[in-house]
Amino acid sequence: MRYTILDCYTDEASGLGVPPYLGTYPRYIYGKLTSEGHDVTYLTIDDVRLWRKYKNVKKEPSVKEKTNILVYNTTKNSAEKVFSNTDTLIVVLGVHVPGKYLSALPGTLQEVISLLHGINVHTILTGPAVLGTQLEGGKFFEKVDLNFFDDVKDFTMSFDDVGKIVTVSASILTQIPSTRVIEIETSRGCNVGKCSFCTEPLKNCFVNRSKSSVVKEVKAFYNAGARHFRLGKQADFYSSDDPIGMLKDIRKNCPAIEVLHIDNANPNSVLGLKGEAITKAIVEYCTPGNIAALGVESFDPVVVKANVLNTSPLVALKAIKIINKYGAERGENGMHKFLPGINIIFGLIDESKQTHTANINALQTVLDENLLLRRINIRQVSVFPGTLLEKKAGNKFVRKNKQYYWKWRNEIRQKIDFPMLQRLVPVGTVLSEVYTEMYDGKTTFCRQYGTYPLIIGVKGRLPLKEKIKIKVVDHMLRSIVGEVVE
Numbered sequence: 001m002r003y004t005i006l007d008c009y010t011d012e013a014s015g016l017g018v019p020p021y022l023g024t025y026p027r028y029i030y031g032k033l034t035s036e037g038h039d040v041t042y043l044t045i046d047d048v049r050l051w052r053k054y055k056n057v058k059k060e061p062s063v064k065e066k067t068n069i070l071v072y073n074t075t076k077n078s079a080e081k082v083f084s085n086t087d088t089l090i091v092v093l094g095v096h097v098p099g100k101y102l103s104a105l106p107g108t109l110q111e112v113i114s115l116l117h118g119i120n121v122h123t124i125l126t127g128p129a130v131l132g133t134q135l136e137g138g139k140f141f142e143k144v145d146l147n148f149f150d151d152v153k154d155f156t157m158s159f160d161d162v163g164k165i166v167t168v169s170a171s172i173l174t175q176i177p178s179t180r181v182i183e184i185e186t187s188r189g190c191n192v193g194k195c196s197f198c199t200e201p202l203k204n205c206f207v208n209r210s211k212s213s214v215v216k217e218v219k220a221f222y223n224a225g226a227r228h229f230r231l232g233k234q235a236d237f238y239s240s241d242d243p244i245g246m247l248k249d250i251r252k253n254c255p256a257i258e259v260l261h262i263d264n265a266n267p268n269s270v271l272g273l274k275g276e277a278i279t280k281a282i283v284e285y286c287t288p289g290n291i292a293a294l295g296v297e298s299f300d301p302v303v304v305k306a307n308v309l310n311t312s313p314l315v316a317l318k319a320i321k322i323i324n325k326y327g328a329e330r331g332e333n334g335m336h337k338f339l340p341g342i343n344i345i346f347g348l349i350d351e352s353k354q355t356h357t358a359n360i361n362a363l364q365t366v367l368d369e370n371l372l373l374r375r376i377n378i379r380q381v382s383v384f385p386g387t388l389l390e391k392k393a394g395n396k397f398v399r400k401n402k403q404y405y406w407k408w409r410n411e412i413r414q415k416i417d418f419p420m421l422q423r424l425v426p427v428g429t430v431l432s433e434v435y436t437e438m439y440d441g442k443t444t445f446c447r448q449y450g451t452y453p454l455i456i457g458v459k460g461r462l463p464l465k466e467k468i469k470i471k472v473v474d475h476m477l478r479s480i481v482g483e484v485v486e
């Protein structure tokens with residue numbers, strides 16, 4: 001059978017599959033079908049947009065234009081040719097935690113249906129969209145007629161089965177011309193929380209992946225040429241199967257790895273029995289620029305209680321201190337070795353003006369105590385079916401407080417983010433391993449590979465996809481201005 005996987009990109013509370021990241025969904029399906037003897041081609045939505053919207057012409061942006069991120073992440077394959085040789089098309093799609101993406105745009109159901117209109121091939125929808133998808137925060141999941149698809153299917157494989165196909169999966173890289181950060185799954189479900197907005201406990205019961213299976217997959221992709229990895233698909237890295245041994249083994253087996261980062265961490269685990277030892281190991285075995293994304297969501301005790309959030313403001317603050325204690329040293333690429341990041345969500349149950357005051361006060365304490373935070377992610381909640389949020393409030397609080405969101409967000413950006421960024425990377429700091437990525441007018445935007453890298457604007461148009469070294473010359477609210485240095 002001739003299968004084509006169409007990657008429209010995925011973003012979930014646990015797990016990122018938006019370029020430069022390569023998510024688990026297309027990799028696992030590719031490995032499974034290929035090892036069963038099928039012919040499998042990998043396409044991105046950018047390939048299909050290039051064919052259907054731009055008639056296969058990739059135009060260079062003029063000096064007044066932006067790089068067209070709708071067609072930035074094409075594969076080596078031509079969608080037009082591939083579709084005429086496809087029996088079954090598997091569409092991987094789904095955004096549960098919408099973010100801002102520098103050089104990619106995930107597809108929506110509406111977009112993919114319109115792009116595939118008139119193409120006569122058996123089509124299966126899979127990925128997080130099986131539960132719903134929404135590219136814009138503050139909204140309900142996208143409502144479209146799924147009858148367009150011949151089937152809606154969950155391809156979830158057991159970790160044992162994933163382990164059997166990792167070498168075959170890794171050969172997907174032969175179809176992708178640019179660098180990808182390989183998102184590695186270390187667990188499924190959530191062992192720590194029942195947060196009102198989150199789909200993770202609905203998708204899976206908690207199951208940890210064995211250390212050996214994680215290491216085996218990293219090694220397989222490393223042997224296939226990947227050098228950038230994030231152990232990022234999990235609710236809490238600290239609860240992984242032997243996290244210290246896992247990091248040690250990866251470094252031993254993959255000596256030339258360039259990026260090894262983690263993502264989610266539960267502040268309670270950072271404070272746990274082995275929390276400090278795991279933190280030290282992350283600092284020792286991962287690469288600099290690493291961040292623990294602490295899902296605090298709100299520092300308002302009323303909201304914490306109403307939404308069954310798993311972290312109290314006090315615990316979050318203690319976890320921030322521990323990570324700073326071991327990770328705040330600067331690494332060889334110019335960034336700190338390991339710092340905390342904070343997620344804040346607007347629109348949760350019982351949100352009020354007091355919630356914003358509590359958030360600002362807690363973040364001000366972090367600033368006053370001379371601690372470092374690498375980033376504060378603020379997003380409006382999306383409402384998904386089956387969640388406590390949907391049952392109890394839907395988008396009631398988003399509707400009620402939306403009028404304040406710009407002000408609240410701006411206050412956090414001005415009062416906290418800006419001084420924090422100046423403290424993190426003062427003028428004159430040199431950052432290496434920076435890659436030129438896209439143009440916006442006469443500015444080239446660049447970043448390092450890794451988990452939530454800083455966006456760097458450099459004056460002028462530099463050749464894209466090249467490695468440079470920059471010196472910080474100025475700060476914007478959440479990004480920096482750099483100058484190329486030799």
Ligand code: SF4
Nearest residue numbers: 190193195198200235
């Ligand atoms: S801790 Fe909460 S937000 Fe994080 S995965 Fe678990 S349920 Fe979801």
